[in-house]
Amino acid sequence: MGFLTNLINGISLGSVYAIIALGYTMVYGIAKMLNFAHGDVIMVGGYICFCCMQYLGLPPIVGILLAVVGCTCLGVVIERLAYKPLREAPSLAVLITAIGMSYFLQNSALLIWKSDPKVFPSVVSLPNITLFGGQLVVSPISIVTVLACVVVMVCLTLFTQRTKMGKAMRACSEDKAAAQLMGIDVNATISMVFAIGSGLAAIAGVLLCSAYPVLMPTTGSMPGIKAFTAAVFGGIGSIPGAALGGILLGVIEIFARAYIGTQLADAIVFAVLIVVLLVRPAGLLGKEMHEKV
Amino acid sequence: MNMLKNMDKTTRSHLITYAMVIVAYLVMQGLGSIGALSSSMAGQLVPITTYICLAISLNLVVGISGELSLGHAGFMSVGAFTSVVAVSMMQGAVGSPVARFFLGCLVACAAAACAGFLVGVPVMRLQGDYLAIVTLAFGEIIKNLLNNLWLGLDSNGLHVSMSNAAALGLGEGGKILINGPQGASGIERISSFTLGFILVIFTLFVVFNLVNSRSGRAIMAVRDNRIAAESVGISTTKYRLMAFVVSAGLAGMAGALYAMNFNSIVPSKFDFNNSINILVFVVLGGMGNIRGGIISATLLTVLPEKLRFLGNFRMLIYAVVLILVMLVSNNRQINNAFDMLKEKLLKRRGDDDDDAPTQAAEGGAA
Numbered sequence: 333m334g335f336l337t338n339l340i341n342g343i344s345l346g347s348v349y350a351i352i353a354l355g356y357t358m359v360y361g362i363a364k365m366l367n368f369a370h371g372d373v374i375m376v377g378g379y380i381c382f383c384c385m386q387y388l389g390l391p392p393i394v395g396i397l398l399a400v401v402g403c404t405c406l407g408v409v410i411e412r413l414a415y416k417p418l419r420e421a422p423s424l425a426v427l428i429t430a431i432g433m434s435y436f437l438q439n440s441a442l443l444i445w446k447s448d449p450k451v452f453p454s455v456v457s458l459p460n461i462t463l464f465g466g467q468l469v470v471s472p473i474s475i476v477t478v479l480a481c482v483v484v485m486v487c488l489t490l491f492t493q494r495t496k497m498g499k500a501m502r503a504c505s506e507d508k509a510a511a512q513l514m515g516i517d518v519n520a521t522i523s524m525v526f527a528i529g530s531g532l533a534a535i536a537g538v539l540l541c542s543a544y545p546v547l548m549p550t551t552g553s554m555p556g557i558k559a560f561t562a563a564v565f566g567g568i569g570s571i572p573g574a575a576l577g578g579i580l581l582g583v584i585e586i587f588a589r590a591y592i593g594t595q596l597a598d599a600i601v602f603a604v605l606i607v608v609l610l611v612r613p614a615g616l617l618g619k620e621m622h623e624k625v
Numbered sequence: 626m627n628m629l630k631n632m633d634k635t636t637r638s639h640l641i642t643y644a645m646v647i648v649a650y651l652v653m654q655g656l657g658s659i660g661a662l663s664s665s666m667a668g669q670l671v672p673i674t675t676y677i678c679l680a681i682s683l684n685l686v687v688g689i690s691g692e693l694s695l696g697h698a699g700f701m702s703v704g705a706f707t708s709v710v711a712v713s714m715m716q717g718a719v720g721s722p723v724a725r726f727f728l729g730c731l732v733a734c735a736a737a738a739c740a741g742f743l744v745g746v747p748v749m750r751l752q753g754d755y756l757a758i759v760t761l762a763f764g765e766i767i768k769n770l771l772n773n774l775w776l777g778l779d780s781n782g783l784h785v786s787m788s789n790a791a792a793l794g795l796g797e798g799g800k801i802l803i804n805g806p807q808g809a810s811g812i813e814r815i816s817s818f819t820l821g822f823i824l825v826i827f828t829l830f831v832v833f834n835l836v837n838s839r840s841g842r843a844i845m846a847v848r849d850n851r852i853a854a855e856s857v858g859i860s861t862t863k864y865r866l867m868a869f870v871v872s873a874g875l876a877g878m879a880g881a882l883y884a885m886n887f888n889s890i891v892p893s894k895f896d897f898n899n900s901i902n903i904l905v906f907v908v909l910g911g912m913g914n915i916r917g918g919i920i921s922a923t924l925l926t927v928l929p930e931k932l933r934f935l936g937n938f939r940m941l942i943y944a945v946v947l948i949l950v951m952l953v954s955n956n957r958q959i960n961n962a963f964d965m966l967k968e969k970l971l972k973r974r975g976d977d978d979d980d981a982p983t984q985a986a987e988g989g990a991a
Binding site for chain 1: 806897901904912937938940944954
């Protein structure tokens with residue numbers, strides 16, 4: 333039963349990583365940049381939801397919606413102010429700007445909400461589910477997290493494959509100049525991607541804080557790095573890859589924690605990533621790019 | 626003066642960099658001897674030299690070899706912890722602290738270069754952002770392993786454990802050198818500003834000579850066009866790996882300098898954020914521009930300290946400065962205005978005087 337419990341916890345944690353990784357991978361696919369501030373948007377989402385529930389006494393669902401709206405706006409504003417002027421700049425300059433943005437968000441949060449950890453009230457107030465005569469206990473938040481991940485995945489896939497905006501997004505990630513010639517508004521499309529990614533980050537933030545109820549200004553940075561790893565693991569730029577990478581990473585992390593040791597879990601997660609990249613340099617579901625000479 | 630004019634541009638630029646470092650050292654020493662340095666500034670001198678070394682060595686990978694490395698602090702921590710262990714072991718055998726310091730640096734350099742080689746061999750199969758994420762992963766792995774490492778010394782020699790301090794089974798009079806997440810403590814503080822200065826000069830010497838050599842040109846050829854370089858018979862893996870290993874070794878040495886400046890060090894100090902800080906020095910100074918890296922490492926180590934009076938607003942302002950510098954230095958209108966200004970100034974001086982920025986500066990991004 334221990335195995336099953338760990339598996340469920342792993343898939344649940346992995347679902348959170350997957351939702352964050354989707355934001356990373358979409359932004360990378362279209363803007364070709366590593367958005368290091370993404371992890372901190374998660375934290376902002378968590379704080380918005382926390383404030384709504386704790387201080388304003390709003391029901392959880394309103395808190396989640398406000399967090400999504402807040403983070404979506406935040407993502408668009410960040411893109412407009414910090415990343416858009418650097419569209420033509422070398423990629424390292426954009427990377428440093430993203431890191432600067434990450435510091436900015438963390439320290440703003442430190443000023444607004446102080447450094448003491450907040451205990452996040454769970455957004456799901458259902459009792460634990462007990463199976464097999466008490467041998468297997470599943471927390472409702474795990475199930476909600478996995479369900480949320482599935483819903484997000486299905487919606488995103490439908491969105492990118494079936495809608496006009498999704499088609500524009502795919503076109504932009506393939507070739508921006510050609511897309512522009514076809515009459516696609518590239519800037520609006522990129523803003524849209526940041527909006528979706530940041531909205532997803534808010535959902536991930538709420539789910540993460542419900543499962544691991546400690547909220548600090550640095551809460552987002554480690555899950556951010558892990559999700560980034562997950563995106564690369566699955567093949568950066570690929571939406572199914574991000575989901576697969578996220579879930580695998582979560583499962584590996586929980587199993588490493590359970591069977592090898594809490595301290596070494598992160599080292600093992602990263603070691604698996606390296607092994608995978610050595611065997612498949614473009615990630616699990618990534619497209620191998622062949623150079624033409 | 627005539628000799629300076631006849632020299633080729635690169636040599637002149639290198640000499641200017643050496644001169645700048647030496648003058649800065651003499652000025653700081655002078656200020657220190659007349660007591661004009663505040664105690665906080667004096668305490669910053671060794672960290673500044675450390676970060677200068679790190680910026681120069683990372684520039685070799687990011688600027689000269691053109692690979693993004695996000696795990697430089699990992700090599701620094703390998704150097705830091707090995708030097709601490711090495712120096713404690715030598716305490717009886719080698720009398721002079723300065724000799725111990727240099728031997729410690731040497732061991733640290735070798736250990737970090739070995740780590741760099743181990744990391745580099747698999748990493749060099751990858752490119753671009755994938756390479757970056759693997760260096761990030763290695764940095765985190767090194768930090769995690771050090772968090773789980775216990776090392777003790779007694780009359781029987783070294784004891785190593787991966788579980789806890791009790792498992793070391795130290796004999797009578799044994800001493801714990803590395804205590805898991807608590808890191809190393811009771812370090813002999815033998816670093817000094819002068820020793821730091823010597824390491825900076827040594828790092829500069831190694832990097833400049835490498836860049837100016839046949840190998841250095843091969844490294845830059847691989848950076849500029851990998852396929853073209855490969856087609857003229859340059860082994861891309863070999864030269865990328867060379868830059869990576871040399872850079873790791875130099876970072877390890879800087880780590881040794883850093884560690885021996887403090888009573889205690891913890892593995893979590895050498896995390897992802899630290900790697901990013903070093904990368905920021907390199908990018909702000911201009912990639913491939915060693916002199917720019919030295920200046921930005923100095924300014925950005927001093928700036929957060931100088932902003933300390935701002936309290937919690939300190940890092941916020943640092944972040945805003947970082948973003949603004951990036952936005953301004955990559956703004957086309959501002960850059961165009963600068964270029965026009967430069968052209969006008971040059972024309973006034975006469976066209977034969979080629980005081981244009983050196984090659985290294987042209988490769989800069991910031």
